[in-house]
Amino acid sequence: MERLPQGVRRLAVQLRLDLDPQHLWNVLTDYENLHRFIPNLSSSRLLWRRGQQVGVEQVGSQQFCGLRFSARVQLELTEENNQGRILFRMLDGDFRCFEGAWCMGADTNSSWLLYDLTVQGKPGMPIGLIEQRLQQDLASNLRGVQQEAMRRAANS
Numbered sequence: 001m002e003r004l005p006q007g008v009r010r011l012a013v014q015l016r017l018d019l020d021p022q023h024l025w026n027v028l029t030d031y032e033n034l035h036r037f038i039p040n041l042s043s044s045r046l047l048w049r050r051g052q053q054v055g056v057e058q059v060g061s062q063q064f065c066g067l068r069f070s071a072r073v074q075l076e077l078t079e080e081n082n083q084g085r086i087l088f089r090m091l092d093g094d095f096r097c098f099e100g101a102w103c104m105g106a107d108t109n110s111s112w113l114l115y116d117l118t119v120q121g122k123p124g125m126p127i128g129l130i131e132q133r134l135q136q137d138l139a140s141n142l143r144g145v146q147q148e149a150m151r152r153a154a155n156s
Contacts, residue, residue, distance in 0.1 A: 001135055008097065008120040013138045015113045015146055021084055021104040023149040023156075024113050028086055028102050029079060031056045037148035040137045042070065052079045055091070062137060073098050096120040115142055 002010040017024075027037070031054065034044040040060050047055035054077040061070040073093035079086055084105045090098035097120035104113045115138060 004118075006120065008118060009134070010116070010118045011134060011138055012114065012116045013135075013142055014115075015142050016110045017113065017146060017149075019111050019146075019149055019153055021106050021111045021113075023153045024104045024111070024145065025081060025084070027145055027149045027152065028104075029054075034058070038141045038144045040141055047074070053077070054079060071095065094122065095125075096122055113142065113145065 004010060028034075031044055031046040035041040035058075038044075040062050041058055042061040043057075043059045045057050047057055049055075055074065056077060057072065057074045059070055059072045061068060071094040073095065074091045075088045075093075075098075076091050077086055077088045084103060086102040088100060088102075097118060100115070100117035102113070102115055105111065117138070119134075
């Protein structure tokens with residue numbers, strides 16, 4: 001996690017896998033079902049598709065200090081399948097900034113999945129207090145994607 005000025009946080013996490021990156025792509029672009037296997041996502045729905053541009057609304061939910069915290073974002077995603085990249089940026093939602101990318105690929109030893117997020121809370125949102133929670137949730141969310149991709153690969 002990188003702490004940037006004005007409460008901006010940049011988080012990145014990478015997994016190495018023994019899995020064809022296409023399985024990861026298929027899971028990450030299954031927008032209507034992401035909430036079924038990403039633990040901290042309570043809903044995800046496809047709003048529109050225009051070629052490589054996709055609109056998605058998601059609601060994330062987490063337990064923190066005994067309270068349930070949820071946040072909604074409407075995202076515009078750009079699918080760059082040839083580069084193994086899905087770029088996203090918030091069009092509307094409960095943050096001042098929420099943007100980043102999913103990147104996937106393979107080298108000679110394994111495949112990899114990288115999630116890179118830059119987030120800035122709205123005034124009054126205690127982003128500093130939930131940094132550790134964000135880090136833990138990112139790791140569990142990536143593991144959820146990995147498990148679903150492995151499940152689908154085993155069934156194909």
